[in-house]
Amino acid sequence: MILVGNGNVITCQKEKPFIKGGCVAIEGAAIKAVGTTADLKKMYPEAEFIDAKGGVIMPGLVNMHNHIYSTFARGLSIAGFHPKNFSDILEGQWFHLDRKLKNTTTYLSGKVAYLDSIKNGVTTMFDHHASYGEISGSLFELSKAADELGVRTCLCYEVSDRNGKSQMKEAVAENLDFMKSVAKRGDDMQKAMMGLHASFTLSDETLEYVKEATPEDIGFHIHVAEGTADVYDSLEKYNKPVVNRLFDLGILGKKSIAAHCIHIGPHEMELLKDTNTMVVTNPESNMGNAVGCPPVLRLFNEFGIVCGLGTDGFTNDLTESYKFANLIHKHHLADPNAGWVEIPTMLFENNPRMANRYFAAKLGVLEAGAAGDVIVLDYHAPTPMNETNYKSHILFGMNGRFVTDTIINGEVKMRNREVVGVDEEKLLADAAEEAERLWQRINE
Missing domain, CATH: 2.30.40.10 (Urease, subunit C, domain 1)
Structure with a gap:
């Protein structure tokens, strides 16, 4: 004891x-x-x-949305990268980076991120992974890292059409393989979700394929209307808002996470409420990407949606995100009273409540x-x-x-x-060497 x-x-x-x-x-x-x-x-x-x-x-603390694969982007400079909008940031940095990730990189980035979580008092992490340079086995590398550090974690792989049908199917298979592995474990330290990138990189055919393959007790973890490009794509291609499209294809639900939800309207909010879908806001990342301020206080107060906080790979320090979440809404609404009740409720009550839809x-x-x-x-x-x-x-x-x-x-x-039980100096030295190799691949 x-x-x-x-x-x-x-x-x-x-x-x-x-x-x-x-x-x-x-x-x-x-x-x-x-x-x-x-x-x-x-x-x-x-x-x-x-x-x-x-x-x-x-x-x-519980982090409800993270991207471990962004760990080795700290300090990275990509030749010719001068983004003008969020789409440029995705294509020029994040998609470019994840196409260069190998399983050795994924494993060490996991070790560093889970180490950092322990240091920041984060004991449970929901991660959304992408490594199109090496898909198969990547979730198992993160699982291994989590086991070695002893952090409670829920993992998924980001399914997307952006690299073609073959890699899309490989990503779905990686999610399914990891789900089977988690079921065999039978413990309460690791869980699985079905990861999806965002509406604008997923066709109806792909979403139908994913929905059919996903077990009933597993939810989806997807980015929703993080940038306006996601909104315009859904309206132009499908003649419906993003959330309506996801609802029609069966992606929403009690065990699903809709991350960001910045550019959504009242009807979409109603759908999130009616399906009891979880919403996770990531204030620092939103500010850094200049994508806008999510209407999370409205989601929370007017619609009663279960909203929580994540870090989106920007940091592993949730108390830092707690501060930014408090500030962004006051600044955006020009209201010094905004967020005093809602933000701490999201971090201290809703995050654990959401996590307990997976963990016993x-x-x-x-x-x-x-x-x-x-x-x-x-x-x-x-x-x-x-x-x-x-x-x-x-x-x-x-x-x-x-x-x-x-x-x-x-x-x-x-x-x-x-x-405890970690040679931190060696881990960070190994990580720095691996990051340098990654950077070289990125700038080739």
Whole structure:
């Protein structure tokens, strides 16, 4: 048994969200009890004790949309790349990069991304992968990396027509092979979805093919109206908005993720609501790509759609995305009151709720029976901190690098900022060498 105590415990429970001088008892893969440090030490005197030293103890974070394959784009300069719009960014950078990825690159990018997640207190990650340089086996490389680092993850491969029918079918097969592998595992650490790029790179024929091949209990993970090109393509080719098209082809549903949803209208919002489709917004990426601000507050308030937060490969620090999500809507709406309730609800309540449509262990809360996913942050508040204002303390006072300890599924993965069982220096050196080889292939 492990006790994580002597800190301000943010439980994310509705009944008792904050415990000063609190402690969490973890037994096996689950939380055994939550209470004061004094009480739990008396109950379990022989337990290993992790001292938060007056810092913050809270549930591990859930990232609902990421792109691990973008890991080695950090610092990359592509000859002749001067994008004028989002379509240029996709074709000139991301499609160009993923066509050069090999499974060795995918594996090491996974190791780095999962390592970074642990350091930033992210214990569960939903990833959307593309590596058209080598498709077969790529999800298994990410799976291997996740197992080695011990991060809970849900994976899919981005099906697209952009490289022809043969590679489209190979991508579908990779998703299906990984789904079978996950089913055989029988654990709660890895799950699978069917990945789709976006409406404008997917024909009706392909979407019908994918829908027929996908098991009933598996949802789709797709980019929706991230840029206006996606909107115009659907209207011009199919005479219907993007979400309507996806609805007609059976892509929406309770276990499906619609990422971004920036350029959608009220009727499309109704369809997302009626199908109980999850929406994930990615504020930093949207700002970086200059694609606009998603109407997520309207989706949340007016339509009651389950909305969450992702990082879209921009970062692995969800607290950073939490800050940007708070800012982008205030700025866009010129309203200083925008997002105060909705954004923390998305991160601390909806992300775990969405993840639990796939994972069995209760995520995002510290209570008896919930997943043993716990993080410690070296944050000592200079002002009063309590159950009414702890979300503001996280927003204005913390970021991912405040995390000192990360426990996933009851196993200590980082202790005092040292990741357990990982030769970090060697991993980063190997990654840098592999990134250099990738960059050379890109600029050939």
